[in-house]
Amino acid sequence: MQKQVEYQEAIKTKYPEQVVIAIAKDRNGKANPITLGWTMIVSGTPPMMAIAVAKTHYSIEAITHSRTFTIAFPSSEMADAALFFGSKSGRDTDKFAEFDCKTEPAKAIDSVLLADAVANFECTLESQVPAGDHIIFVGEVVSAHINTESKKRLYTVGPGHKLGSAS
Numbered sequence: 001m002q003k004q005v006e007y008q009e010a011i012k013t014k015y016p017e018q019v020v021i022a023i024a025k026d027r028n029g030k031a032n033p034i035t036l037g038w039t040m041i042v043s044g045t046p047p048m049m050a051i052a053v054a055k056t057h058y059s060i061e062a063i064t065h066s067r068t069f070t071i072a073f074p075s076s077e078m079a080d081a082a083l084f085f086g087s088k089s090g091r092d093t094d095k096f097a098e099f100d101c102k103t104e105p106a107k108a109i110d111s112v113l114l115a116d117a118v119a120n121f122e123c124t125l126e127s128q129v130p131a132g133d134h135i136i137f138v139g140e141v142v143s144a145h146i147n148t149e150s151k152k153r154l155y156t157v158g159p160g161h162k163l164g165s166a167s
């Protein structure tokens, strides 16, 4: 049986929610990472993934400028990086200069990979769709990478950006 409630109450049931870090270079060549929970796989052939970015975020400028972005699956040990990248803006911060997070050059696009992530996906911007206060960026995956070590993914496990592993 279902009970009708406000959206804000029902959506609290969503946890655990996956966490990704998307990275795009801005017009000055600065790689800007942003932490995101609103993300999904949207096509299998060709492989495509989507991210929803708030219209006010600096990442909008970086992604629309470079038209390419990395989607990294951070590991459960990367909670501090995810919180830093998810609380500072690239508008006034060089996040990779201020937070020690190992990167590697991407292979097919002008971006970087997160060396300690579970996996990285290099995407070229395929389309963008306005959705309320966010813009959905759909990227075609042109190169994919996995960590040579076995690692667990990072999730948001409860309200207030409580991060951890799902199991």
Ligand SMILES: Cc1cc2nc3c(=O)[nH]c(=O)nc-3n(C[C@H](O)[C@H](O)[C@H](O)COP(=O)(O)O)c2cc1C
Residues within 6 Å of the ligand: 019, 032, 033, 034, 035, 036, 037, 038, 039, 052, 053, 054, 056, 057, 058, 059, 060, 082, 083, 085, 086, 087, 088, 089, 090, 091, 134, 156, 161
């Ligand atoms: C766990 C977590 C999940 C987040 N999910 C989203 C999201 O799905 N979409 C979004 O626009 N911002 C999300 N944010 C907020 C942005 O990461 C944050 O506002 C960031 O500082 C914006 O960076 P930018 O201005 O450099 O683009 C999330 C933050 C955290 C910590």
